[in-house]
Amino acid sequence: MNYFVIVDVTLREGIADPEGATIERALPALGFTGVTNVHAAKSFRFEVEATSESAALEKANSLGERLLSNPVIENAVARLAPGNRA
Amino acid sequence: MKRFGVVIFPGSNCEYDAALGVTQLGAEAEFVWHSDTDLSRFDGIILPGGFAHGDYLRPGALARFSPVMKAVAHFALEGGPVLGICNGFQVLTEAGLLAGALQKNRGLTFLSHDTTLIVASTRSVLTSEATIGQELVVPINHFSGAYTCDDATYESLVANEQVILRYRDNPNGSRGDVAGICNETRNVVGLMPHPERAMSTLLGSADGLVLMSSFVSAGIAVG
Numbered sequence: 001m002n003y004f005v006i007v008d009v010t011l012r013e014g015i016a017d018p019e020g021a022t023i024e025r026a027l028p029a030l031g032f033t034g035v036t037n038v039h040a041a042k043s044f045r046f047e048v049e050a051t052s053e054s055a056a057l058e059k060a061n062s063l064g065e066r067l068l069s070n071p072v073i074e075n076a077v078a079r080l081a082p083g084n085r086a
Numbered sequence: 087m088k089r090f091g092v093v094i095f096p097g098s099n100c101e102y103d104a105a106l107g108v109t110q111l112g113a114e115a116e117f118v119w120h121s122d123t124d125l126s127r128f129d130g131i132i133l134p135g136g137f138a139h140g141d142y143l144r145p146g147a148l149a150r151f152s153p154v155m156k157a158v159a160h161f162a163l164e165g166g167p168v169l170g171i172c173n174g175f176q177v178l179t180e181a182g183l184l185a186g187a188l189q190k191n192r193g194l195t196f197l198s199h200d201t202t203l204i205v206a207s208t209r210s211v212l213t214s215e216a217t218i219g220q221e222l223v224v225p226i227n228h229f230s231g232a233y234t235c236d237d238a239t240y241e242s243l244v245a246n247e248q249v250i251l252r253y254r255d256n257p258n259g260s261r262g263d264v265a266g267i268c269n270e271t272r273n274v275v276g277l278m279p280h281p282e283r284a285m286s287t288l289l290g291s292a293d294g295l296v297l298m299s300s301f302v303s304a305g306i307a308v309g
Contacts, residue, residue: 015234016259018194067151070144070180072187073234 002047003056004081007064010041015073044068045081053080088305089114091128093158095149095177096120100135100280104171107282107294108132111302120152129305130167130211131158133174135227135280145173145188145230146180155181164308167211168274169301172228175266175276184269184276185243186235192259196229200291201279202254203265207247210268211304212275212297222293224279226257231278233260233267243267251277273304 011017019040027035044064050056057078064076090108092101094117105115108130118125120138125131138149149155155177162168162183170178178184191197205213205220216222235243240261243249251266258278266277281294 014236016189016192016232018190018192018232018259022194067147068143070147070187072179072185072236073189 001085002049003053004083005046005048005056005060005078006081007044007060007068007076007078008041009043009064009069009074009076010039012073012075042068053084056080087112087114088129088302089116089127090130090132090302090305091116091118091125092132092134093118093120093154093174094134095136095138095152097138097140098134098136098173100171100173100282103280103282104132104134107285107298108302110285111299113302113305118154120149120154123153123157125154125157125161125166126308128161128166129307130169130301131161133158133168133170133177135172135174138173138177141173144180146176146178149177150180159183161308162269162274165271165273166306166308167301167304169212170276171280171282172231172278175278176230178274178276183274184267185239185248186233186267188230188278189232189234190230191228191232191257197231197257198225198227199257200225201257201265203251203279204254205250206252207250207268209247210250210272210275212266212268212277212301213250214304215300216296220296221254222284222296223291224281224284224294224297225290226279228258228278231258231260233262233264233278235261246270248272250275251279275301
């Protein structure tokens with residue numbers, strides 16, 4: 001069957017995040033105070049044909065590591081999206 | 087006459103500059119479509135600047151899977167000189183032929199202006215004819231040019247003299263002011279600045295000549 005999956009691609013710790021920093025600097029001008037530690041990330045949604053949830057996640061994680069992220073600077077973690085049949 | 091292959095990905099846009107860069111030095115240049123898989127007729131390979139595959143996902147992320155990249159990896163393994171300029175540098179890091187990665191510039195600004203580079207090592211196919219400490223005015227033209235790598239990688243790059251060019255005035259947030267690096271065997275080089283656009287004082291600078299000339303001199307036919 002098909003599983004709905006999301007892969008989150010985030011910057012590794014210690015890697016500069018100019019997008020997150022720029023967003024954080026813009027917040028006070030918009031009246032948002034008390035918002036700190038802003039990080040920018042990407043997420044990818046897709047459907048995976050697999051025989052089980054764990055097989056679907058394994059495939060998605062492999063895809064995340066090999067294509068969706070650059071392991072030098074990013075982590076990729078797959079999770080099941082809402083909407084999967086129990 | 088030495089013959090250099092200039093790889094064209096869908097979205098490359100500096101291939102003519104790169105070709106002129108080698109023909110001006112008396113070598114031959116031939117364009118290579120990214121689906122080609124045989125590079126055995128060449129003495130050197132250039133991956134030019136541009137936006138290979140639209141830079142979708144990440145710069146170089148999809149170009150890495152173009153069929154030609156297997157041939158480029160083989161060419162490099164055999165000792166053939168490979169030069170990645172700007173987007174070509176990004177492709178080489180994504181392909182794992184050079185260490186580290188290129189991130190969005192500090193300040194998130196597209197940068198297009200001259201920079202001053204300092205030659206940090208002459209032990210590479212791009213810098214062999216330069217002198218250490220030599221200052222070269224070469225333009226940059228990029229959005230994702232901030233060189234990044236982890237501590238261990240950076241320490242080993244420095245220890246092995248694989249950092250070949252540094253920015254005098256770091257424009258983009260690159261770690262250690264790194265503008266260009268080479269691999270351990272010194273035949274694969276990548277840099278964000280465009281030496282092929284600094285080949286004549288009529289166009290602002292001829293400081294790229296010594297780099298392109300080093301690369302052309304390094305040209306060698308490989309198995």
